[in-house]
Amino acid sequence: MEAFSVPVAFPPLKIETPRLTLRQWRDSDADPFAEMNADPRVMEFFPSTMTREKSDEMLTRCRDLIAVRGWGIWAVELRDSGELMGCIGLHTPGYDLPFVPCVEVAWRLKVDAWGKGYCSEAARAVIDAGFTQLGLKEIVAYTALPNVRSQAVMRKMGMVRDPAEDFDHPLIGEDHWLRKHCLYRLSGHNVK
Numbered sequence: 446m447e448a449f450s451v452p453v454a455f456p457p458l459k460i461e462t463p464r465l466t467l468r469q470w471r472d473s474d475a476d477p478f479a480e481m482n483a484d485p486r487v488m489e490f491f492p493s494t495m496t497r498e499k500s501d502e503m504l505t506r507c508r509d510l511i512a513v514r515g516w517g518i519w520a521v522e523l524r525d526s527g528e529l530m531g532c533i534g535l536h537t538p539g540y541d542l543p544f545v546p547c548v549e550v551a552w553r554l555k556v557d558a559w560g561k562g563y564c565s566e567a568a569r570a571v572i573d574a575g576f577t578q579l580g581l582k583e584i585v586a587y588t589a590l591p592n593v594r595s596q597a598v599m600r601k602m603g604m605v606r607d608p609a610e611d612f613d614h615p616l617i618g619e620d621h622w623l624r625k626h627c628l629y630r631l632s633g634h635n636v637k
Contacts (some may be wrong), residue, residue: 451537451548452579453583457515460574462566467519467533469507476518477529478504481555490592496536507532516579518551521567530558533567535575535584543612544628547585548575553565564598572602576633585634589623596627604629 460467481487482495495503503584510517518534531554538545550566550571571632573582586604588595590611610628617624 446543446586451514452516453514454580455519456575457511459518460567460570461524462551462570465530465563465567465570466605467523467570468606469511469568470504470520474529475501475504477555478520478532479536481531481553484556486545486556487553488597490589490623491622509535510536514623516574519571521554521563527554530563531555533564534571534583535579538566540614542587544610547583547589548581549587550575550602552595559594565601568598568602572631581633583630583632587612588628590625590627591623596629599629602631608629 457469471587478493479497479500482500483497484519485494488494505519507518511519516535516537521530521533522528523530531552533554534550535548536551537548550568552568554564572584575584584585584604586595586602587597587600596606606627606629608627612626612628613619613624614626
């Protein structure tokens with residue numbers, strides 16, 4: 446098996462879609478990002494909402510990783526207004542999962558952004574950049590089994606789930622209703 450290496454892209458990747466800009470984080474993103482991370486509707490399929498401190502730590506980690514590698518979890522803003530809609534990007538999980546090493550596509554959008562196609566639009570652009578600009582061979586996504594909205598986006602991207610790869614998330618308690626997760630995969634030659 447060939448060794449997994451984290452691709453590096455310098456200068457930082459620039460990703461735009463017809464309606465969205467995926468960009469490096471700014472200090473001014475901290476307040477709206479924390480508000481989104483404290484919303485129980487946004488965090489429904491996470492074990493809990495995030496405190497302001499945890500949200501700020503996440504923003505800093507995302508910004509630092511983009512600064513070092515040129516890619517990561519970007520801030521997503523509307524091109525016409527500059528309004529922060531959430532985050533989306535590529536990430537290497539920092540904990541033990543049955544399918545690591547890997548690069549995952551991940552997203553989190555505020556409720557006002559739901560149902561408008563922003564997630565699919567941005568996910569397509571991120572996946573395309575992962576394959577064409579970073580040379581990834583595969584991109585994965587995973588979520589708690591009850592999160593059917595995210596699974597619908599994964600399928601829309603052409604990602605495929607094998608129920609035999611469902612797993613218990615190691616950071617979620619044994620009796621928690623979100624512990625069981627599903628994994629979706631997409632290889633570079635299967636991109637829609």
